[in-house]
Amino acid sequence: MWKKKMTPSQKRQAIWGWAFITPTMLGLIILNFYPAINTVYQSFCKTGDFGKGNIFVGFKNYSSVFAAAETWQSLWNTVKYMLVEVPLGIVIALILAVLLQKKLAGKTLFRTLYFLPMVCAPAAVAMVWKWLYNQQFGLINNTFHTNVAWISNPNIAWISVGIIGVWSIIGYNMVLFIAGLQEIPKDYYEAAEIDGASGLRQFFSITVPLLSPTTFFIVQTRIIGALTVFDLMFMVMDKTNQALNKTQSIVYLFYTYAFTNSNRGYGATLVVILVVFIMIVTFFLQKLEKKIVFYN
Amino acid sequence: MKKKVLSLLMCSVLAAGIVGCGSGDGASTTGGGTQTSSDGSKSYSTDKITINIWDSNQQAGIQEIADDWTKQSGVAVTIEVIDWDNYWTLLEAGAAGGDMPDVFWMHSNTVQMYMENGILLDLTDYIAADSAIEKDNYYEGIWDLYNSDGKQYALPKDHDTIALLYNKALFEQYGVDTPTDDWTWENMYDAAKAITEASNGEIYGLALNTSNNQDGWYNLVYDYGAQVITDDHKGTTIGSAEGKAAMEMVRKLLTVGAPQSVVAETGTDSLFQSGQVAMITQGSWMINSFYTAEHHDDYAWAMLPYADTNNNGSCDSGERFSCYNGLGWAANANVKDPQACYDLISYFCSKEGQIKQAQLGVTMGGMKGISADFAGAFEGMDVSAFTRAEEEGELYFRPYTRKTTVWEDALQQAGGFLDAWQNPNDPALMETACDNAQKIIEDAIAAE
Numbered sequence: 001m002w003k004k005k006m007t008p009s010q011k012r013q014a015i016w017g018w019a020f021i022t023p024t025m026l027g028l029i030i031l032n033f034y035p036a037i038n039t040v041y042q043s044f045c046k047t048g049d050f051g052k053g054n055i056f057v058g059f060k061n062y063s064s065v066f067a068a069a070e071t072w073q074s075l076w077n078t079v080k081y082m083l084v085e086v087p088l089g090i091v092i093a094l095i096l097a098v099l100l101q102k103k104l105a106g107k108t109l110f111r112t113l114y115f116l117p118m119v120c121a122p123a124a125v126a127m128v129w130k131w132l133y134n135q136q137f138g139l140i141n142n143t144f145h146t147n148v149a150w151i152s153n154p155n156i157a158w159i160s161v162g163i164i165g166v167w168s169i170i171g172y173n174m175v176l177f178i179a180g181l182q183e184i185p186k187d188y189y190e191a192a193e194i195d196g197a198s199g200l201r202q203f204f205s206i207t208v209p210l211l212s213p214t215t216f217f218i219v220q221t222r223i224i225g226a227l228t229v230f231d232l233m234f235m236v237m238d239k240t241n242q243a244l245n246k247t248q249s250i251v252y253l254f255y256t257y258a259f260t261n262s263n264r265g266y267g268a269t270l271v272v273i274l275v276v277f278i279m280i281v282t283f284f285l286q287k288l289e290k291k292i293v294f295y296n
Numbered sequence: 297m298k299k300k301v302l303s304l305l306m307c308s309v310l311a312a313g314i315v316g317c318g319s320g321d322g323a324s325t326t327g328g329g330t331q332t333s334s335d336g337s338k339s340y341s342t343d344k345i346t347i348n349i350w351d352s353n354q355q356a357g358i359q360e361i362a363d364d365w366t367k368q369s370g371v372a373v374t375i376e377v378i379d380w381d382n383y384w385t386l387l388e389a390g391a392a393g394g395d396m397p398d399v400f401w402m403h404s405n406t407v408q409m410y411m412e413n414g415i416l417l418d419l420t421d422y423i424a425a426d427s428a429i430e431k432d433n434y435y436e437g438i439w440d441l442y443n444s445d446g447k448q449y450a451l452p453k454d455h456d457t458i459a460l461l462y463n464k465a466l467f468e469q470y471g472v473d474t475p476t477d478d479w480t481w482e483n484m485y486d487a488a489k490a491i492t493e494a495s496n497g498e499i500y501g502l503a504l505n506t507s508n509n510q511d512g513w514y515n516l517v518y519d520y521g522a523q524v525i526t527d528d529h530k531g532t533t534i535g536s537a538e539g540k541a542a543m544e545m546v547r548k549l550l551t552v553g554a555p556q557s558v559v560a561e562t563g564t565d566s567l568f569q570s571g572q573v574a575m576i577t578q579g580s581w582m583i584n585s586f587y588t589a590e591h592h593d594d595y596a597w598a599m600l601p602y603a604d605t606n607n608n609g610s611c612d613s614g615e616r617f618s619c620y621n622g623l624g625w626a627a628n629a630n631v632k633d634p635q636a637c638y639d640l641i642s643y644f645c646s647k648e649g650q651i652k653q654a655q656l657g658v659t660m661g662g663m664k665g666i667s668a669d670f671a672g673a674f675e676g677m678d679v680s681a682f683t684r685a686e687e688e689g690e691l692y693f694r695p696y697t698r699k700t701t702v703w704e705d706a707l708q709q710a711g712g713f714l715d716a717w718q719n720p721n722d723p724a725l726m727e728t729a730c731d732n733a734q735k736i737i738e739d740a741i742a743a744e
Contacts (some may be wrong), residue, residue, distance in 0.1 A: 049409050053393040136562050136572065139300050152557035240506045241560040245710040259385045261702045262409075 043268035054265075061269040070245070070253060071270065075277070078249040079157060082226035084162025085169065090218055092166065093173030098207065100174070101181050111178070115171035122168065126235030129164045133236070151236055161222035161232050169225075173218050181207070211295045220285050227278055229257030230255065250274050340371055342633040345640055347375045348397040350383040353584045357658035358644075364652070365643040371636055384701075391415045398631050402450045402624040404441055404693070405700040410626075417627040419448045422638040423529040428646040433663050437693045438622030450624025450663025454653065456580040457618045458511050458600055459681035460484075465594040466574040470494040474549035475575070475598040477684070478611070481545050484575065484601045489552040489701060491574045500554035503564040503573040504546070506708040506717050510619045510694050511579045513713075516542040518617035518692050519603035525695035530741060535734030543716070543726050545603070549718035554669055580660055580682040581618075587657070587674050597681040599689065611689075618685040621694035622662050646672065703740035707733055 006014065043061055045054040065071050075278065100111055117125060132139050133150035141147060150160045188206045208215075230251035237244050248256075250270060258267025329468055330337030349358065354726050355377050362373035376397070378386055384406060390396040391410070402410065407628055410416050431439055434452045442450035457572075467474045472490045488501025504512050514524055522539035525532055533539055551583055554564075565582070567573040571587050577600060578586070586595050602616035625644050627637040643649045650663040660666075660682065667683040685691070697703070706712050716726040 036533075038524055045529065049413050050388065052413065130561075134561050136558060136567070137570070149557040151560070238560045238563075239705065240556070240708050240714060240717075242556055242710065242714055256705075260381075260705060262388065262699065263702075 006152060006240055006251075014108065027142045039268045040272055042265050045265045045274045047264035047268075049262065051264075057265070061265050062273075065266065065269045065273060071250075071273075074248055074250045074253045075274075077247055078227055078251075080158050081085050081162050081229055081249060084228075085165040086219060086222045088162075088166045089169045089173055089222060090215065093170045093218075094177050094211070094215075096170065097174045097177035097181060098203065100279065101178060111174070114174055117168045118171040120168075122231045125168055126164065126232050129167075130236045133160055136258060152241055152243050154243040154246040157237070157241075157247045161236060161247055164232050164236070165229065166219065169222065174224070176214055177211065180211045184210045209294045213295060216285075216289055216293045220282070223285070224278055224280060227274065227281070247257060340369065340633050340636040341685060342371060342636050344372045344374065345398045345637060347373060348383065348387070348400040349375060349377055349382045350401065351581065352377045353582070354658045357656040361644060361649050361652050361658075362640070363642055365649075368641065368643075369636070371640070373640065380673075394630065396628040396630075399625060399627050399637050401453065402442065402626040404621055404696040405704070407442060407450070407624065407626075408444070408696075408698045410552045411442075411447075411449045416449040416628055417629045417634055417637065418610055419451065419638060419641070420446075422635070422642070423448055423451075426638075426642055428642055433647075433665075434645075435620075435622060435664060437620070438624070438662055441622070441693070441696075442626070443623040451628035451641055453623040453625050453644060454581075454659035454662045455622040456619050456660060457620050457682045457685040458579050459618075459679075459685060460516060460575060460598045460600055461568065461578045461586065462575045462596055462598065463568065463571065463573075463591075463594050464596050465591070466491060466499060466571065470499075474596070475601075477599045477681075477688075479598070479601040480568055480604045481519070481549065481601045482604075485545075485552060488549065488575060492552045499571075500558075500567070501552050502549060502575040503554040503559050503567050504549060504577070505556070505559040505564055506713045508564060508577065509704065509707070510621065511548045511582075512577050512727045513543070514619050514695065515577070515600055515617055516603065518619075519615060520545070520605060521614065523692075523695070525697060525737070529697050532734060532737040534737065535730050539734075540727055540730045542578050542603070543713075543730050544723065547716060547720050547723060547726040549714075550717060553720075556714070556717045570585060571701060580679070583674060583677075583679055583682075584657055587677050592677065595677070597679055599681045599685055602689070614690065616685075616689035617692055618689055619694050620686070620691040624662075695708065697741055698744040699740065702743075704737045706740070712736055 042054065044056055044058060046057045046060070047054050096114060099109055100114075100222050104110070130151070131137070133198065135141060135149045135152065138150070140150065148156070184207065188210070190203055192202050192206060228251055229249050233244075233248050233252045234255065237247060241247075251274070254267045254270040254274075257263045257270065336423070347362070349355065354362070355375055359373075359375050362375065365371075366373055383511070387396065387400065391413075396415075429451065435455050438452040438455055439448075442448060442452070460479075462475050464474060467487075470491045471494070472487050475487070488622075491499055491501040506513075509524075517524055517534060517539055520538045520542035522533045522536050522542055524534055534543075554567060559567065564573065564576045565578070565585070568576045569586070569591070571591065583597075586592060589595070599614065600618055602611045604611070605615055606612060625641040627634065627641060631637050644653070645662060647663065650661040651666050651669050652668045653659060654661050654669035655673055657670065660670045671680050671683055708714060713726075713729045716722075716729040716731075719725055
């Protein structure tokens with residue numbers, strides 16, 4: 001396009017085009033691209049204090065990150081969190097979306113209520129849950145007269161944290177599902193009804209397949225979201241919590257190294273590895289998309 | 297149909313505004329009057345100084361002292377409180393990005409790094425020209441801490457010691473004798489055991505988290521003759537026989553104390569204030585929080601117990617230690633008006649400012665000889681245990697190296713002492729933890 005001589009009006013259009021995308025581009029370059037490249041660079045450095053005096057050390061950070069058992073444990077913890085949050089968050093949201101799609105008094109109110117957790121500050125959500133889970137004074141233990149260490153028992157803490165994630169995300173998934181449901185033509189259901197299909201049969205034979213593009217979109221974005229989880233663990237669990245090692249996510253580990261211990265190079269290495277991991281997962285998801293997603 | 301989704305989203309966004317506002321917990325307060333009566337002899341190029349601190353208990357008192365200075369200088373002072381963990385993250389980011397507060401607190405954990413990198417304003421020449429600040433008047437360990445290569449980067453704000461806090465009502469309820477100054481750690485164990493058992497585990501005799509280091513288990517390590525960090529800041533003796541003996545005593549205490557899962561979730565201070573725990577150890581900087589607590593009438597302080605290592609039944613030299621530390625008032629090296637910042641710091645650390653700080657009960661002084669003013673600040677609560685700790689016992693400076701946080705955090709977590717804290721009934725775990733701790737500290741120092 002540049003090779004050909006542009007007419008004045010084309011030129012004007014091109015200039016305006018650039019003018020319109022410049023703010024976004026600037027934001028992306030300054031806030032996303034530059035830090036991302038810098039992070040990759042730092043992962044090859046032994047970083048100095050206050051961002052001064054970085055020494056290039058090649059793959060030294062990578063070899064120590066790969067050799068550390070806590071790296072793999074944290075990665076596994078992150079995957080475990082994902083395995084709780086993504087399936088539960090989707091199944092519950094789908095059921096709610098279908099129910100709230102029906103004629104129901106106060107439908108809008110319910111929708112708003114379910115969406116509310118999504119608009120709360122994550123730190124505030126985590127603080128509330130922290131006290132709900134508290135072993136001594138928590139509402140859950142007091143209501144059911146149990147004495148469970150919800151967030152201190154290494155065997156269940158990861159589930160407890162996952163449940164907070166599910167609770168927070170249901171509303172968001174639900175809204176996306178509702179939008180997807182509204183795309184499905186009513187004729188299918190009418191035809192199915194005439195053929196005598198039960199509600200359940202309709203759900204599995206019409207709703208689920210026709211919703212698969214929406215479902216896939218949610219699965220993909222939520223997997224990425226779950227793999228980068230940080231705030232829940234950070235807010236809910238104290239540093240001296242005995243379940244922390246079995247619960248902390250890889251981003252939490254990054255925070256510990258980069259900000260608490262001021263070892264930016266090591267921290268940068270951790271996030272670079274996480275990014276590569278997410279890229280691999282996304283690659284396989286894209287392959288899967290062609291097989292299982294049904295586009296109308 | 298699409299419209300409906302949109303309106304739903306809009307509704308939610310509106311609600312978000314409400315919820316979002318409610319959940320913000322900004323902990324900043326602006327200073328009092330912004331008088332501009334510049335009757336003072338000096339004129340400054342700035343009319344506003346911002347201070348960052350991490351302890352909200354001290355905010356009101358510090359603001360009051362700062363307001364006194366404002367009356368003389370005409371420069372308004374704003375104090376912002378940021379909690380301990382975020383304080384250092386923000387300060388470091390600010391130092392790297394060039395956006396720091398004017399005046400702020402420094403701590404032994406990190407000050408070396410800040411001094412070496414020229415982040416802090418060099419106060420040496422200002423001190424030399426200032427008649428209000430005389431090195432000999434301050435605690436030497438604190439003064440020297442903030443000195444690097446002969447340059448002074450901060451002035452001693454305060455010093456602190458550690459004491460034992462107990463709940464009189466709980467001791468009375470279970471018929472156990474209250475702590476005295478003659479207590480050894482074994483006596484503390486017996487009392488805690490009696491309370492825990494008499495209450496069938498409803499109440500814990502004591503609570504001690506792995507993170508209670510300066511105000512907790514560090515003190516036993518020194519009582520038993522070991523050192524968390526040796527005097528040259530290049531090593532540790534925590535894995536020695538003495539260190540292991542000390543941590544064995546800690547382990548014994550833990551068997552009759554609150555389990556780790558409880559203290560990690562609720563915190564020893566909250567457990568104590570809710571009447572679930574009879575004894576905790578605490579630093580003098582926390583007095584105000586207990587003095588103003590709901591059941592403060594039940595609370596009393598005693599000196600930290602000692603370790604009778606020679607078994608003669610009395611407390612001899614080297615058997616009772618209390619950790620001490622002191623914060624420093626420092627300023628940003630790139631501040632617009634260094635003289636104004638120094639003058640504010642100088643006022644905080646002058647005799648006038650220090651006495652006021654003690655009388656208001658903010659903290660004990662960084663200046664020597666004003667402990668009596670501090671003890672008098674808490675009417676109805678005897679806090680002399682903190683000053684007797686330095687008169688009758690011995691003090692050691694809070695262990696630090698160049699990057700203290702690295703090993704200090706590692707010691708509190710799995711792989712460090714947390715393993716032993718989880719299972720206090722297994723002595724072998726505590727012994728292994730001591731060996732691990734030795735290695736953690738040595739490795740961390742080697743990597744500095």
